[in-house]
Amino acid sequence: MPESAIRDAIEAVLSGMGVESAKIQLERPKDPAHGDLATNVALTLASVLKRQPRAIAEEIAERLDLDAAGVQAVEIAGPGFLNFRLDQRQVAAVLEDVMVAGTGYGRTDVGEGRPIMVEFVSANPTGPLHIGHARQAALGDAIAGLLEWTGWSVSREYYYNDTGVQIDRLAESMWARYQQHLGNDAEIPEGGYPGEYVVELANQFENEVGDRYAGEVTPDALEALRIFAVARLREEQDRDLGDFGVRFDTYFLESSLYENGSVDSTVADLRATGLVYDHEGAVWLKTTEFGDQKDRVMLKSDGTPTYFLPDVAYHMDKWGRGFEHVINVQGSDHHGTVARVRAGLQALGLPRGYPEYVLHQMVRVERDGKEVKFSKRSGFMVTLRELFEQVGVDVTRYLFQWRKPEAQLVFDLDLALDQSEKNPVYKIQYAHARMCSIFRKAGVDLEDGAVARADLTLLTHPTELELIKRLTNLPGLIERAAELRAPHLVCDYLEQLAGAVNSWYHAGNPSRNPKLAVLVDNPELSSARLALTRSVQIVLANGLAVLGLSAPKRMERKEAPS
RNA sequence: GUCCCCGUAGCUCAGUUGGAUAGAGCGACUGCCUCCUAAGCAGUAGGUCGCAGGUUCGAUUCCUGCCGGGGACGCCA
Structure with missing residues (x-):
C-alpha cells in the first residue's frame, strides 16, 4: 500500500514537470539511513530532461504532496536519490496485514490459477534414490511450493523410465x-x-x-x-x-507411451512434417532446423526408437493435458537433451522454448573435509534415505535448497549434524521456537485477539522498525524467487531474518535489558511487542512452509549420532 | 574443437533484474554471559567482485575476448 501511494504522488509531480509515463522504481534500501523506500527516478530522467539529477530530485521533493504519499519526510542523497521515510502509522499497519493474513501472508496471485507442471526426480526404477535425487527432490518440491504460493495450480509429476x-x-x-x-x-x-x-x-x-x-x-x-x-x-x-515429505500428483510410466501407441503416432506426426530422412539405415529428424547442433536419430537401424522419441511423445502428452507451462528439473548432465527435445516439439508445432528446464549441478558429500562416496546398499552413492535418517528431513531438504541449482554443491555432513545455530536450519527454527516460547511465557494464545488489536505505533525502537521492514519483504521475495525458480533466495531471506530476530530477542533479555523485553510491565507496550512477536512467528513459519519445512513450536535436541 | 554452468573475504556462498560505503555464515581475533530456551551474546579484522576491453551519468550485474574449474557433445538414458 505505501508503495502505490508514493508512486502516485511522484507521478502527479512528474506530469506537472512535463514527464509522462516515467518508469518509477521503488526499492527498499539496505541501509536504514537511506529511509524506508527510495527511488532513482531523478537519475533515470537526467538524460531525458537534460538536467542535473540532483536538481530534478530537488524539484520533485519540493512539489511532492507528503500527506497523500503517506510519507513523513523526503530527503535527497548521493547523486540524486530520493529517500522516503514513512509515517509511523504506515510502518505499523503492515503488522496488521501480517496478522490478518496469518498462514496466508506472503501469498500472491500472479499465477491466476493457471496450471503448471513441475516434473522432478524421475529416476529409473533400477535402484534406491541417491544423493543426486535428493537434491532434485528438495529443489523440485520447493519450486512447486513457490509456484503454489504465487497462485499457480501446480501438478507434481514423476516420470518412470521403466523400459530400455x-x-x-x-x-x-x-x-x-x-x-x-x-x-x-x-x-x-x-x-x-x-x-x-x-x-x-x-x-x-x-x-x-x-x-x-x-x-x-x-x-x-x-x-x-x-x-x-x-x-x-x-x-x-x-x-x-514420502518419508522425505515429497508427494506427487501423477506418476507417468514411459512404457505407457509404447502401449497406447503415442510413440508410433509421434513417428507418424514427425514424418508428416517432412523433416524426417533416412541415413545409413537409421531414421533422422532435422533438429538443426530449430537450433540443435546436429540432427538426431529417432529410430535406430535396428528399428527401435532412441530415448529421444518417447521424450518427445511424453512432452506432447503434457501439452495435450493442458500444461502450457512445464518445468523439468533435471541434472545438468541432461543438458544435451534440452535442445533436441525442444526441437522435436517445435517441429510438431509447440512453442519455442517449451518446456522450461531447471538444471542442477552435481552433489558431493563431505565429512571432515573428505568426500563420502560409497553406500554398500546402493552399490555406489549415498542414498537419500541414509542421508535423511542420519541428519533429519528438514536439514537435508534445506541444505539442498540453499544453493542455486546451477552451482555445484557440497553437502557438509559435519554442518548437517551440528545442532547449534551454526546450522542454518536450526538457526531459523530456533528463532521461530523462541517466538512461540515468549507467548507461552506470557500465557497468551498465538491468535489472541487483544494482541491483534494492539496499538502498533508504540513500536518505535530502531531494531523493532528494522524487523518490521524485513517482514514486509516476504510477499515480494516469494514472488521473485518463484519467477526465478530460485528457492535459495528464500533460504537467504530466512537466515537474514532469523539473524535479526535472534539479535532482537537477545537484546530484550530481561535480566540484562528489561526495558527491551517483550513482556514488560506496561501492558500496551507489551501487547504491541507481542504483535510483533506474532508477526515474526508467522513470517518465519510461512517461509519455512514454502520450502516444505516444519516450524517447530519448541526445539528438542537429539542425541548426537555416533 | 563446439556448446552450457561457475569464478565475489582464509573457507562455503548471497547479492532485490544497472545504483549509494559489495553482504551473510563458518574460521580467526577481542570482550562479555548462566538468561523470555540451548556449546550463547556483542564487537573487530579480513575484498584488484578471475583478467582485459566496451556500453552507460553510474558495471559485481549487460556485451566481446582471454584465463581457470566443472559438465555435455552416441544409432546410451
Missing part, C-alpha cells in the same frame, strides 16, 4: 543374484547393478517362486525378474520420497 537398456541390465543383475542364491555360478553383467539391494530382491523373489527359473536364462525368467524388481523398487522409491 537400464531395465534390461537390472533384470540380468537380478538373474545373477537369483542364481547365486540358488547356489549356481553367475556374474553381474557389465554395466549391471552390484548393490546389496539386488541381492535382497533376488532373495525375496526366490521366496515367492522358489527355483522355478533355475538353469538356463530364458526370456520368461528375465521378464518375471524385471517385473518383480521394478515393482519393488518403485515402491521403495515412493516410500523414500
Whole structure:
C-alpha cells in the first residue's frame, strides 16, 4: 500500500514537470539511513530532461504532496536519490496485514490459477534414490511450493523410465543374484547393478517362486525378474520420497507411451512434417532446423526408437493435458537433451522454448573435509534415505535448497549434524521456537485477539522498525524467487531474518535489558511487542512452509549420532 | 574443437533484474554471559567482485575476448 501511494504522488509531480509515463522504481534500501523506500527516478530522467539529477530530485521533493504519499519526510542523497521515510502509522499497519493474513501472508496471485507442471526426480526404477535425487527432490518440491504460493495450480509429476537398456541390465543383475542364491555360478553383467539391494530382491523373489527359473536364462525368467524388481523398487522409491515429505500428483510410466501407441503416432506426426530422412539405415529428424547442433536419430537401424522419441511423445502428452507451462528439473548432465527435445516439439508445432528446464549441478558429500562416496546398499552413492535418517528431513531438504541449482554443491555432513545455530536450519527454527516460547511465557494464545488489536505505533525502537521492514519483504521475495525458480533466495531471506530476530530477542533479555523485553510491565507496550512477536512467528513459519519445512513450536535436541 | 554452468573475504556462498560505503555464515581475533530456551551474546579484522576491453551519468550485474574449474557433445538414458 505505501508503495502505490508514493508512486502516485511522484507521478502527479512528474506530469506537472512535463514527464509522462516515467518508469518509477521503488526499492527498499539496505541501509536504514537511506529511509524506508527510495527511488532513482531523478537519475533515470537526467538524460531525458537534460538536467542535473540532483536538481530534478530537488524539484520533485519540493512539489511532492507528503500527506497523500503517506510519507513523513523526503530527503535527497548521493547523486540524486530520493529517500522516503514513512509515517509511523504506515510502518505499523503492515503488522496488521501480517496478522490478518496469518498462514496466508506472503501469498500472491500472479499465477491466476493457471496450471503448471513441475516434473522432478524421475529416476529409473533400477535402484534406491541417491544423493543426486535428493537434491532434485528438495529443489523440485520447493519450486512447486513457490509456484503454489504465487497462485499457480501446480501438478507434481514423476516420470518412470521403466523400459530400455537400464531395465534390461537390472533384470540380468537380478538373474545373477537369483542364481547365486540358488547356489549356481553367475556374474553381474557389465554395466549391471552390484548393490546389496539386488541381492535382497533376488532373495525375496526366490521366496515367492522358489527355483522355478533355475538353469538356463530364458526370456520368461528375465521378464518375471524385471517385473518383480521394478515393482519393488518403485515402491521403495515412493516410500523414500514420502518419508522425505515429497508427494506427487501423477506418476507417468514411459512404457505407457509404447502401449497406447503415442510413440508410433509421434513417428507418424514427425514424418508428416517432412523433416524426417533416412541415413545409413537409421531414421533422422532435422533438429538443426530449430537450433540443435546436429540432427538426431529417432529410430535406430535396428528399428527401435532412441530415448529421444518417447521424450518427445511424453512432452506432447503434457501439452495435450493442458500444461502450457512445464518445468523439468533435471541434472545438468541432461543438458544435451534440452535442445533436441525442444526441437522435436517445435517441429510438431509447440512453442519455442517449451518446456522450461531447471538444471542442477552435481552433489558431493563431505565429512571432515573428505568426500563420502560409497553406500554398500546402493552399490555406489549415498542414498537419500541414509542421508535423511542420519541428519533429519528438514536439514537435508534445506541444505539442498540453499544453493542455486546451477552451482555445484557440497553437502557438509559435519554442518548437517551440528545442532547449534551454526546450522542454518536450526538457526531459523530456533528463532521461530523462541517466538512461540515468549507467548507461552506470557500465557497468551498465538491468535489472541487483544494482541491483534494492539496499538502498533508504540513500536518505535530502531531494531523493532528494522524487523518490521524485513517482514514486509516476504510477499515480494516469494514472488521473485518463484519467477526465478530460485528457492535459495528464500533460504537467504530466512537466515537474514532469523539473524535479526535472534539479535532482537537477545537484546530484550530481561535480566540484562528489561526495558527491551517483550513482556514488560506496561501492558500496551507489551501487547504491541507481542504483535510483533506474532508477526515474526508467522513470517518465519510461512517461509519455512514454502520450502516444505516444519516450524517447530519448541526445539528438542537429539542425541548426537555416533 | 563446439556448446552450457561457475569464478565475489582464509573457507562455503548471497547479492532485490544497472545504483549509494559489495553482504551473510563458518574460521580467526577481542570482550562479555548462566538468561523470555540451548556449546550463547556483542564487537573487530579480513575484498584488484578471475583478467582485459566496451556500453552507460553510474558495471559485481549487460556485451566481446582471454584465463581457470566443472559438465555435455552416441544409432546410451
